Amino acid sequence: MSAGLDIEVRRAVPDEWQAVRAARLRALADAPEAFGASLADEERLDEPGWRRRVTETPWVLARAAGVPVGVVAAVPEDLHPGQQRLIAMWVDPGHRGGPVAGLLVEVLCDWARTASATGVSLWVTQDNARARGLYERLGFVATGEREPMVGAPDVTVERMQRPL
Numbered sequence: 001m002s003a004g005l006d007i008e009v010r011r012a013v014p015d016e017w018q019a020v021r022a023a024r025l026r027a028l029a030d031a032p033e034a035f036g037a038s039l040a041d042e043e044r045l046d047e048p049g050w051r052r053r054v055t056e057t058p059w060v061l062a063r064a065a066g067v068p069v070g071v072v073a074a075v076p077e078d079l080h081p082g083q084q085r086l087i088a089m090w091v092d093p094g095h096r097g098g099p100v101a102g103l104l105v106e107v108l109c110d111w112a113r114t115a116s117a118t119g120v121s122l123w124v125t126q127d128n129a130r131a132r133g134l135y136e137r138l139g140f141v142a143t144g145e146r147e148p149m150v151g152a153p154d155v156t157v158e159r160m161q162r163p164l
């Protein structure tokens, strides 16, 4: 999917693992409070590890003029079989408020439909008002299910979902 002349959003292929890694490490450095993973752990993942990750899991990358400016991925939602869980959502601060975030989610949802998912879930921290605003605009609804955040058990995340 593309918007405007130079924003391209699509699932990365395994040979693009370096671009995915670059975007993911920037995300973890930029917004560590938003994610359950740590920059140090993911910096240690080697090339075979990244290739495996990008092969086994859909990583959707946004590029502006060829430069990675956003990323999102999905894994099966274990708590709700049939759904996919949207994870790792991040947009470069210089591209927030534009089309990138919406395009990432729509391309991921298109992929989930092709994978026969019945819905897309995500878990967001209570105080991430910007992310919640985005997800609500895109049709996600808060379910009231809350859990401790993986990697930060003193932080609570709430599940939102969008049927497909």
Ligand SMILES: CC(C)(COP(=O)(O)OP(=O)(O)OC[C@H]1O[C@@H](n2cnc3c(N)ncnc32)[C@H](O)[C@@H]1OP(=O)(O)O)[C@@H](O)C(=O)NCCC(=O)NCCS
Residues within 6 Å of the ligand: 031, 034, 035, 088, 089, 090, 091, 092, 095, 096, 097, 098, 100, 101, 102, 123, 124, 125, 128, 129, 130, 131, 132, 133, 134, 137
């Ligand atoms: C979350 C993220 C991907 C959203 O992308 P974005 O480009 O900033 O999103 P948008 O600007 O398109 O949408 C944000 C919405 O929240 C609203 N918003 C912004 N700040 C807000 C605030 N403090 N309180 C409430 N709503 C807010 C915006 O007005 C907008 O809604 P609108 O389009 O209806 O006006 C991006 O901000 C990001 O990468 N953040 C850091 C990582 C992160 O938090 N990831 C999510 C993990 S669940």
